[in-house]
Amino acid sequence: MQVIDTTLGVDLGDPVSIESYWSDELLETLYFGPKKVSPDTRDATLASPSFAQSLAELRALVASRDLASYCLELMTEFARDTGRPLDHGTLYLVLGCATTTIYTTKVDGSDVSVLCLESLGGSVQTLALYLAHEFTHFVRKGLLGKDIFESCVGERLVTEGIAESYSADIVPGQATATYCIVDEDTVSWVETHYDELEAYVRSGLETAELMEPLFYMFARIDFPVRTGYVYGYLAVRRYLKEQGLQTRDILGIDWRRVLCAQDKE
Numbered sequence: 001m002q003v004i005d006t007t008l009g010v011d012l013g014d015p016v017s018i019e020s021y022w023s024d025e026l027l028e029t030l031y032f033g034p035k036k037v038s039p040d041t042r043d044a045t046l047a048s049p050s051f052a053q054s055l056a057e058l059r060a061l062v063a064s065r066d067l068a069s070y071c072l073e074l075m076t077e078f079a080r081d082t083g084r085p086l087d088h089g090t091l092y093l094v095l096g097c098a099t100t101t102i103y104t105t106k107v108d109g110s111d112v113s114v115l116c117l118e119s120l121g122g123s124v125q126t127l128a129l130y131l132a133h134e135f136t137h138f139v140r141k142g143l144l145g146k147d148i149f150e151s152c153v154g155e156r157l158v159t160e161g162i163a164e165s166y167s168a169d170i171v172p173g174q175a176t177a178t179y180c181i182v183d184e185d186t187v188s189w190v191e192t193h194y195d196e197l198e199a200y201v202r203s204g205l206e207t208a209e210l211m212e213p214l215f216y217m218f219a220r221i222d223f224p225v226r227t228g229y230v231y232g233y234l235a236v237r238r239y240l241k242e243q244g245l246q247t248r249d250i251l252g253i254d255w256r257r258v259l260c261a262q263d264k265e
Contacts, residue, residue: 002090031096067127102131132170159232165237186227201231
């Protein structure tokens with residue numbers, strides 16, 4: 001695979017340099033367009049003390065290592081751990097406006113991954129956690145040869161649950177919220193309403209109808225957004241425990257084996 005650091009040559013301490021970088025067409029394709037980040041958000045971000053702190057942390061991280069090379073090293077470690085080498089895929093490193101972390105989007109019709117460096121908090125541990133998550137997406141897509149994100153809710157739940165579970169294997173000891181990239185209140189809500197949410201989820205596993213309420217940040221719903229990430233994680237971890245397996249063992253598993261196992265009992 002290849003890792004492309006789009007921030008090379010950008011002075012992370014100079015707002016003018018950052019503004020020039022953000023005006024590049026590639027950033028519109030990778031970040032501003034897909035994430036619907038407005039010019040007003042860009043201006044507010046540059047004036048934000050918290051963003052200034054994120055930039056200071058990022059500068060320290062960049063000074064300590066070549067990020068693109070380090071990302072490749074981590075991916076190589078994951079490939080060795082799982083026995084699933086990567087010979088495809090592209091990961092872009094970008095500087096965003098602190099609106100998201102890591103995600104998949106399309107460039108010229110192909111899926112690519114995008115990591116927003118300001119989301120790392122200067123932490124190599126967080127970088128490892130995010131890349132472990134994304135590594136499983138590359139592998140699963142290659143193994144299944146299909147759309148693993150939008151084809152149906154059942155596939156998306158297991159795809160994200162596997163990614164979060166492998167993150168927990170690589171960087172153990174963190175909170176569920178950290179692996180699922182949600183807040184603690186969302187995790188608490190899912191744990192409290194698990195049976196209710198399970199009934200809701202199972203009503204639409206084979207379609208994409210529940211994709212927005214379960215996964216989209218700005219879904220208009222009467223329960224917390226992004227609960228699908230938490231539900232998927234808990235479902236995968238439960239399946240692994242019941243079957244005596246490790247996450248690396250199920251990277252290409254049919255989602256029905258995880259979510260519909262009880263139907264066969």
